[in-house]
Amino acid sequence: MDVRRLEVLRELKLRGSVTAVAQATHRTPSAVSQQLKTLEREVGAPLTERSGRGLALTPAGDALARAAADVVVAIARAEETWRTYLASPEGLVDLAVFPTAGRMFLPGLLRAVRGVPGLEVVATDVDPQHADFAGIVPDFDVVLAHSVGPAPAWKDRHLIAVPLVDEPLDVALPEGHPLAERAEVAPADVVSEPFIGVPVDFPYQRLLQEIERVAGAPLTIVQRFSDTRVTESLVAAGEGLAVLPRFTSAGPGSGVVLRPLAQLAPTRRIAALLRRESAERPSVRAVLDALRTIAAGLS
Template sequence: MDERQLRILRELGELGSVSAVAEALHVTPSAISQQLRLLQRSLPVPLTERAGRRVVLTDAGQALAEAAIEVESALARARHTLTDFAGRPDGVVSVAAFHSAASAFFPLLLRGLVGPDGPRLALADEDVPQDRFPALTRDHDLVLAHRLDHGAPWPRTVASTTLLREPLDVALPAGHPLAARPEVTPGDVADQPWITVHDGFPLMATIEAIASVANRRLDIVHRINEFAVVAEAVAAGGGLALLPRWTARAHPDVVLRPLTGVHALRRIDVLHRPERTARKAVRTVLAALHSAAAAVRGHEGDAAPRPAGD
């Protein structure tokens, strides 16, 4: 049993097929199969079994794959002990984020981590459905992901901490009759045209909750993921939308109003593989993200959102 074999077993548990593991690790499927056979010879219980045409983990294989996370973490800590001991927080740290989080957090990171001895950032935007965020930790040290506050937790294969619990408000044109109200209900907004994200993205569950509470199907006329574009469409009269209170950039012709009657909150979490924080540079950036979250939230707390033009 060696580190590479355990890594392959872990990846098989996450990706679900030998071919997917081979693609992720840039080797051939036959090489993956050979390493699995070598690992199996050293152990008394079956680690894999056939499920149709695929090879999947048995319960014993899954248990060993989870233990492999601890092994990789321990080995990563050992590799970086000397660097940490010498007090060198430098090194490249890759950070990926979905669009609105990237817009809010990336400038704060770039300004807050300047200096010759600090981490060097490699930033990337990744706008993916919710279930694909954990896989991004394979290619990035830290991944900013979002999910609804009451949604399913992230898988145990990744570590996560929450940066923000951000309210989702209804965005209306500044001249809309509902803009004069301090808050709106599902019944108030259910008969309006709507601009929503694409299916598979977290905000859709809140849209569905609005329809359920109002007991009617919403008229979804536009599907737009980028919140800056959503705000422009709302301002032009294209419909109402849900926008995050703190991370969406304010538009002078758009008003945000709190939504009552449904649980309209999203979490912005930072995901990473447990072994990545063995590097001091990664821990430095993680701490900077938490400081940036406080700046993004500012002093608003859970107060009402900004009016148009603020």
């Protein structure tokens, strides 16, 4: 049954005539009559009958009109709840992050949301090899995603992509390495060194292939790890060089030095992905504002 037709039936019970219903609902009398006839076909029973020059409700029509009142009240409550929901940044926001994005954004984000009454963020880490970040957006309110090289067509998936930061990807060297004395290194400088790589289906693998292409020689990959912390520890131990993100690697005391990669100057683009309807929620908008503030302080 169409809710709008139930409302017309309820109005007929309250106002007593088709003309009065038409005036109250800004319809023509013929439009009101048509709505009532359609509703009768939907329920399979006569709802009105002739009474003098007008219409009166049948017992079935009177019973349905009383039930329609409950429906209208429920809809009004739902609309008011929704208006309140849209007006206040309260509620739970489910956030998916890959590990380095978690280190980059989560501490500041959680501090920020503690200052917003009623707002809660629950974060879940996702595997960094999850190249199809857009594919998990239906399971979360916000997904932090990254891409190396050309940005994927996230908008083609009917999603909103909020750019946050372009993070440089640097060559990681152990402290004391001869190349660490340079301001930057080139592919030809590093191609002869042992390298700590990534699993072959990870986005960073494409960058390693670019280093080989520009240098004109293959890299010697001695180990492959997805965890940047493991990679960083191996670089610090002198087991090889690696490519690591600048903002979340080589902190004080790490034993690792980061240097820009000349000729390629690679970056990874980090963005927040979400459904269009999620972007209407004040709670989600508050989280996005906090993420943008944190990202602005990184570059």
